[in-house]
Amino acid sequence: MNETEIRELVERQRSYFLTGATLPVEARIEALKKLKACIQEHEQEINEALKADLGKGAFESYICETGLVLSELTYMIKNTPEYAKEITVRTPLAQFASRSYKKPSPYGVVLIMSPWNYPFLLSIDPLVDAIAAGNTAVIKPSAYSPNTGRVIDRIISLCFDRFHAAVVTGGREENTSLLNEHFDYIFFTGSQHVGREVMTKAARHLTPVTLELGGKSPCIVDKTANLKLAARRIVFGKFLNCGQTCVAPDYIYCDREIKDDLIRYIQKQIRKQFSSAPLNNRNYGKIINEKHFNRIMGLIDTEKVVCGGDSSPETLQIAPTVMDNVTFEDAVMQEEIFGPVLPVLTYDTLEEAVAKINTMAHPLALYIFTSDKKAAEQVTSGCNYGGGCINDTIIHLATTEMGFGGFGESGMGSYHGKQGFDTFTHYKSIVDKKTWIDLPMRYQPYRKANEKLIRKFLK
Numbered sequence: 001m002n003e004t005e006i007r008e009l010v011e012r013q014r015s016y017f018l019t020g021a022t023l024p025v026e027a028r029i030e031a032l033k034k035l036k037a038c039i040q041e042h043e044q045e046i047n048e049a050l051k052a053d054l055g056k057g058a059f060e061s062y063i064c065e066t067g068l069v070l071s072e073l074t075y076m077i078k079n080t081p082e083y084a085k086e087i088t089v090r091t092p093l094a095q096f097a098s099r100s101y102k103k104p105s106p107y108g109v110v111l112i113m114s115p116w117n118y119p120f121l122l123s124i125d126p127l128v129d130a131i132a133a134g135n136t137a138v139i140k141p142s143a144y145s146p147n148t149g150r151v152i153d154r155i156i157s158l159c160f161d162r163f164h165a166a167v168v169t170g171g172r173e174e175n176t177s178l179l180n181e182h183f184d185y186i187f188f189t190g191s192q193h194v195g196r197e198v199m200t201k202a203a204r205h206l207t208p209v210t211l212e213l214g215g216k217s218p219c220i221v222d223k224t225a226n227l228k229l230a231a232r233r234i235v236f237g238k239f240l241n242c243g244q245t246c247v248a249p250d251y252i253y254c255d256r257e258i259k260d261d262l263i264r265y266i267q268k269q270i271r272k273q274f275s276s277a278p279l280n281n282r283n284y285g286k287i288i289n290e291k292h293f294n295r296i297m298g299l300i301d302t303e304k305v306v307c308g309g310d311s312s313p314e315t316l317q318i319a320p321t322v323m324d325n326v327t328f329e330d331a332v333m334q335e336e337i338f339g340p341v342l343p344v345l346t347y348d349t350l351e352e353a354v355a356k357i358n359t360m361a362h363p364l365a366l367y368i369f370t371s372d373k374k375a376a377e378q379v380t381s382g383c384n385y386g387g388g389c390i391n392d393t394i395i396h397l398a399t400t401e402m403g404f405g406g407f408g409e410s411g412m413g414s415y416h417g418k419q420g421f422d423t424f425t426h427y428k429s430i431v432d433k434k435t436w437i438d439l440p441m442r443y444q445p446y447r448k449a450n451e452k453l454i455r456k457f458l459k
Contacts, residue, residue: 047048
């Protein structure tokens, strides 16, 4: 789609929005139900596309992508009627007689830009929230996951009028053209580098944004942790989707006393979950492309590898890999890994760990494994990060009851469930003043008696 076609699409979506067609709650619910049914009908196609793009098996595709989208749809179909209601608030006595309320209103035309690592989930999940809130939407999937992008395009074209929701495929040229247009809201998921470009472009039109970025998410393991269980859950969270997860534990930061035991448990869990030959495991995926494969391989110090390290340039696969004796100066600690490489670093005191983490860019997620409630409180209160878990990994994003989002360098804004509806909603503050009475005290000429009365109202 060229620049002219993109401009026409955005203009036609704005015209469609201004007709009021997206405002009735019944129309929003009907659109969400139609989308849910279409996704269920095309689940096999979604699985095949995710397999082609990322090597994902059908079970992983469902629990990490399609199933989560269906859960968000079910939640929004149920709750949108309540969320779309006006919210009456208390009116100050000085404004007698009137009704004060907040009116949930859609922004208008929104742009959703999604990444390649969870291409279906991260395209459709925010779309669900945007449609529930009453917006029109342009969805731009990543060019790195073309098979999933085509399926998304097919599903959206079957469910929506093009001027209600539409997909724009393509690469950098299409991204640039879209960001040059005036949207009412931009929702971006991806890298910090591109996130800065999105925010810069949005500033031209003073367009509000949500940025879901990433970062080096630490996984703290203290000496009181259940190491066997910790290893099991860390291995699951780290090597899911071959480590190409924005909230994957980026590195382990553990008490020096338990490091060797923890590594042994992790090695056992890798064999148990992925077999002794992970590259032959049909449920173990691949790196998205050669560029990222080479980047990840460049982060591996073979002298520090204690588990894994095997790779296949032909299939773009890298085995689950653990590195020991890593320092914060090593190459693997200079950027978000976003791959199946797990460095292990150590601390002597938890205070030292908290202080070190707080000198680094705010991560999207943080995890702590401990049996000590005080230690958990020390970390969750003392560190700055988007969200996380105590004694588990990544599952905090798989709920509609809590918002998911970053903080500082890892992003801004959040979504899922009610917070997803709120993200794509502007709440108008309105006072409905009654006409049957009009108190004269605010009008000139001002009198001393009126001033005393006003002071009683307002103090």
